[in-house]
Amino acid sequence: MSRGLAAQELSAVTASHRAIAPCIEALFDSGALRLTLAPWDLTFGGNTYIAAGALINVREAREATGSVEGLEFSLTGLDPAILTIATQEPYRGRVIRLQKGIFNTATNTLIANPRTWFLGRMKSMVITETNNSCTVTVVAEHYEAALGRPSPLRLNDADQQRMYPGDRGCEWVEAMTERNIVWPAREALMR
Template sequence: MDLFPETIAMALGGGKVECANLVHFDFTSAPFRIWNGEGVLRTNDGAEWPGLGGWGGMRGIEQAVNGEAPEASFTLSTTDADVLRLAREEFEVECKGRLVRVLIQFFGVDDPADPGNQRPLDLPYPVWAGRILTPTFTIDADSGERTVTLSAESLFSLRSRPRHAMYTDRDQQRRFPGDMGFEFVPTLPNKVLTWPDF
């Protein structure tokens, strides 16, 4: 089965295929979806993605290479003071530690009379995921433009953190009293085993 059958069929048929970035913020009160184009994009899964129309951007969306997990950032520029105020006051409750996903959406454009139409091909495909860390706020003294930037760490950066448990008998007993599965763990380092043992 092909990963993007509609997209491939459109491209092979000589149609024009474009790609857009979609961002899904899993805020506490409700999910927030945006995309990097104009107007509302309606994807084949029934979701609606309002367009930023050049008022936002993102950077640092990279594949983790050589054990590194680069930090990403998502920026929204606005002249609305209320947006900046809400971002400051609601950040801890709404955003901190919440999941953010970046997806790609292919769509076909085959109408010369309406080159800006968006006809989604296939479903949005996730390419990056992370957790929101901290906000940064700036105000341009000349234009009065206000900017809020959310930084996020890749989920890959969590790979070295313990999952709230240790491979010890004490931790296992706390979780499952009487379970002896980790009783001999302290004796295992540098232990020599002979196998087969006749």
């Protein structure tokens, strides 16, 4: 997909050797966890993405045919501070973003700020420990997945009062559900 790419990015993408670094940003209550698959730390937008290299695996999460797919992030051999975040921070519904950065292989610098490739919410987190390693697997669903679920709100007075106490905007909605209204009125057409 070359739409919206700068000339330098386009030439880097069409080259025989592509240098692309995925960057993961997970937002927790205590702050953001930023990791990259690049072999060195990346800094852009005032944020530093820590090089995790081969410790991260990103793949599609398959659930059902026709569903909005998500991503599965697996992190192995983690820093104890990151493991503390995984075990003690609330994660469900928190934002996670995957960005793709294109960099120059001669200078090891980003050509432009990475572009968002996936934006979603964390759904589940599984921690698997063995004698000599620890793996944290985060499953995230895409933002569009929420659009397919029914909304729990209705256009009635009870929901309106719950959200905006004292508002009388929906007071007569239920009385009008079965009412037959002819518009415009017959008298208005005779003028």
